[in-house]
Amino acid sequence: MSKGAATCDRILEQAVEMSSEVGLDGVTIGELAKRLKMSKSGLYAHFDSKEALQCSALDTAAARFIAVVVTPMLKKPRGLPRVEALYKNWLRWTTEEFRGGCLFMAAAMEFDDRPGAVRNRLLQHQRDMMDMIARAASIAVKEGHFAASLDPEQFAYDFWGLLMAYHHYCRLLNCPQARQRADHSFKQLIERSRPAQTAA
Amino acid sequence: MSKGAATCDRILEQAVEMSSEVGLDGVTIGELAKRLKMSKSGLYAHFDSKEALQCSALDTAAARFIAVVVTPMLKKPRGLPRVEALYKNWLRWTTEEFRGGCLFMAAAMEFDDRPGAVRNRLLQHQRDMMDMIARAASIAVKEGHFAASLDPEQFAYDFWGLLMAYHHYCRLLNCPQARQRADHSFKQLIERSRPAQTAA
DNA sequence: TGACAAAACGAACGGTCGTACTATTATAGG
DNA sequence: CCTATAATAGTACGACCGTTCGTTTTGTCA
Numbered sequence: 001m002s003k004g005a006a007t008c009d010r011i012l013e014q015a016v017e018m019s020s021e022v023g024l025d026g027v028t029i030g031e032l033a034k035r036l037k038m039s040k041s042g043l044y045a046h047f048d049s050k051e052a053l054q055c056s057a058l059d060t061a062a063a064r065f066i067a068v069v070v071t072p073m074l075k076k077p078r079g080l081p082r083v084e085a086l087y088k089n090w091l092r093w094t095t096e097e098f099r100g101g102c103l104f105m106a107a108a109m110e111f112d113d114r115p116g117a118v119r120n121r122l123l124q125h126q127r128d129m130m131d132m133i134a135r136a137a138s139i140a141v142k143e144g145h146f147a148a149s150l151d152p153e154q155f156a157y158d159f160w161g162l163l164m165a166y167h168h169y170c171r172l173l174n175c176p177q178a179r180q181r182a183d184h185s186f187k188q189l190i191e192r193s194r195p196a197q198t199a200a
Numbered sequence: 201m202s203k204g205a206a207t208c209d210r211i212l213e214q215a216v217e218m219s220s221e222v223g224l225d226g227v228t229i230g231e232l233a234k235r236l237k238m239s240k241s242g243l244y245a246h247f248d249s250k251e252a253l254q255c256s257a258l259d260t261a262a263a264r265f266i267a268v269v270v271t272p273m274l275k276k277p278r279g280l281p282r283v284e285a286l287y288k289n290w291l292r293w294t295t296e297e298f299r300g301g302c303l304f305m306a307a308a309m310e311f312d313d314r315p316g317a318v319r320n321r322l323l324q325h326q327r328d329m330m331d332m333i334a335r336a337a338s339i340a341v342k343e344g345h346f347a348a349s350l351d352p353e354q355f356a357y358d359f360w361g362l363l364m365a366y367h368h369y370c371r372l373l374n375c376p377q378a379r380q381r382a383d384h385s386f387k388q389l390i391e392r393s394r395p396a397q398t399a400a
Numbered sequence: 401t402g403a404c405a406a407a408a409c410g411a412a413c414g415g416t417c418g419t420a421c422t423a424t425t426a427t428a429g430g
Numbered sequence: 431c432c433t434a435t436a437a438t439a440g441t442a443c444g445a446c447c448g449t450t451c452g453t454t455t456t457g458t459c460a
Contacts, residue, residue, distance in 0.1 A: 003457070004407060021313055025226070029448065041450085042408035050448060100313045109309040112371040113221055113300045119372075126372060157381040161365030165357050168364065171312040172319075172326060181357040192388065203427070204437060229418065241420090242438035250418060 008046045011036060012060040015053060019061075020100030023110050024054045024118065055121045061103045062125045069093050070132065079143030080190070083136050087159075087186050091179075094167050101171045104129070105164060130156045137193070147195045158189050208246045211236060212260040215253060219261075220300030223310050224254045224318065255321045261303045262325045269293050270332065279343030280390070283336050287359075287386050291379075294363055295370045304329070305367055330356045337393070347395045358389050 014036055018027045029050065033043045047053040069089040076085045094102045108126065111119040133156035140146040146155075162185045169178035214236055218227045229250065233243045247253040269289040276285045294302045308326065311319040334352035337359075341350055362385045369378035 002406080007407080023223070023225075023310060025223075028446080030446065039409045040448090041410075044449070045407070045409095101309075106309040108368055108372045109301075109306040110223060112368075123372060126368075130373070153377075154381060154384055157365050157369065158361075158385055160368065161358075161361035161363075161385065163361075164364040164368065165361030168308055168312075168326075168360065169357065172308045172323060173330070177353075181354060184354055185358055185361065188392065192392070202436080207437080228416075230416065239439045240418090241440070244419070245438070 004046070007038075009060075011038075011043055011046060011053075012056055015057040016061045016064070016103060017098060017100075019054075019057055020098035020103045020106065022100070024057065024103075024107050025110060027054075027057075029053075051117050054118045058103075058107065058118070058121050058125060062128075064097070065093060065104075065129075068097060073136075079140040080145035083140050083145075083190070086133065086136055090163055091166060091182065094163055095170045102167055105167055130160065133159050140193075144195065146193045150193050155189070155193060162186060162189065204246070207238075209260075211238075211243055211246060212253075212256055215257040216261045216264070216303060217298060217300075219254075219257055220298035220303045220306065222300070224257065224303075224307050225310060227254075227257075229253075251317050254318045258303075258307065258318070258321050258325060262328075264297070265293060265304075265329075268297060273336070279340040280345035283340050283345075283390070286333065286336055290363055291366060291382065294367050301371045302367055305364060330360065333359050340393075344395065346393045350393050355389070355393060362386060362389065 011032065015027055015032060018032060018035070029040050029044055033040045036043065047056065069086070072089055073082050073085040076082045094105075100106070104122070104126065107118075107122050111122055130153075134152035137146060137150065137152040137155040137159075141148055141150055141152070162182060165185070166178055166182040169175040169181060175181070211232065215227055215232060218232060218235070229240050229244055233240045236243065247256065269286065272289055273282050273285040276282045294305075300306070304322070304326065307318075307322050311322055330353075333356035337346060337350065337352040337355040340346040341348055341352070346355075362382060365385070366378055366382040369375040369381060375381070
């Protein structure tokens with residue numbers, strides 16, 4: 001890898017970390033350069049605009065998400081084990097991977113009504129994530145772990161709500177029971193997704 | 201009401217609206233003044249600092265939340281009807297009350313790791329909200345609409361997750377089925393909260 | 401090693417930020 | 431109506447914003 005590309009990666013890593021703390025818009029070129037001990041102009045030369053930097057930061061975060069959450073999950077047996085791995089990995093991602101919490105959730109709130117390249121990129125990543133949850137659920141259906149009547153999209157909706165609530169309870173409310181609340185919700189979600197004969 | 205107080209209210213109304221679109225930090229004194237056709241300094245004179253303005257904006261939003269969501273709910277019969285009213289009113293609040301969606305959810309993500317007066321104020325409002333949900337659930341228990349074994353705090357957790365997911369599906373994903381997804385989740389939540397003999 | 405390209409730098413741009421003053425205008429009570 | 435006070439405007443400040451440009455340093459390869 002050329003030196004330029006390596007530097008670019010360093011910048012993006014730091015940009016992602018910083019975004020999780022102060023939001024994608026809160027990241028300023030000046031502060032980013034200061035943290036990386038670079039000049040503003042030297043840093044800026046790697047990108048066409050701040051918007052482009054924000055988009056690249058999203059991509060970098062998505063790649064890390066795949067490495068931390070998705071890939072390990074795919075190594076588990078198809079069906080329920082994967083769904084459970086997805087849940088556990090995602091919890092870790094949500095609260096432990098970055099100092100400032102999940103970048104995607106923050107960005108979703110920040111850009112949900114601000115049309116443009118950043119929102120488009122974010123939307124694509126989020127759709128991918130939702131699809132991934134639904135796919136995992138539908139595999140569990142095929143494996144007979146979940147009921148055939150289960151709506152995988154509805155499963156994804158509930159799953160996502162559970163994660164957002166966990167983020168909220170952990171990071172803003174500082175609730176010590178957040179984890180057990182999430183576990184309880186997840187267990188209930190799994191329970192009611194099971195085939196009738198296997199339930200309880 | 202004195203003229204000054206009236207102006208202050210106008211400012212805060214606009215600040216809340218603007219916050220929902222661009223976040224509490226995205227609101228700048230200059231832009232706010234422009235929208236209100238005031239001078240920056242004339243506007244600023246009503247507050248001690250931007251931070252104070254942000255806190256007041258949160259209070260203004262909270263007052264409106266009570267007027268739009270809480271008060272109408274309290275007019276319903278105790279128990280399940282109140283919980284259902286809470287749900288319906290909150291859905292409206294989440295997506296229709298402001299152009300930019302729910303200010304509290306956005307602020308929660310924005311300030312969850314930024315200590316200070318704004319975070320503290322927000323935290324207080326959020327705790328109030330969670331308590332209010334739990335209280336509604338526990339009244340439903342007392343009325344026999346929900347099972348005695350129900351944990352009202354867990355109910356609040358699930359309720360809140362459902363709302364956040366709704367916000368996400370509506371505003372970022374633009375999902376046409378968002379409402380029916382939310383309704384489905386809520387129905388399931390109510391179903392599993394019921395006393396055993398009344399279920400199904 | 402010398403030449404060329406890539407990468408990082410320093411300085412500067414016009415603009416806007418939050419905030420602090422002073423000056424002006426509008427409002428209200430005697 | 432006049433005056434005291436409240437409300438708004440004007441101006442300026444230093445800091446930082448994203449961005450551009452020309453220069454200098456660093457890296458690469460014939």
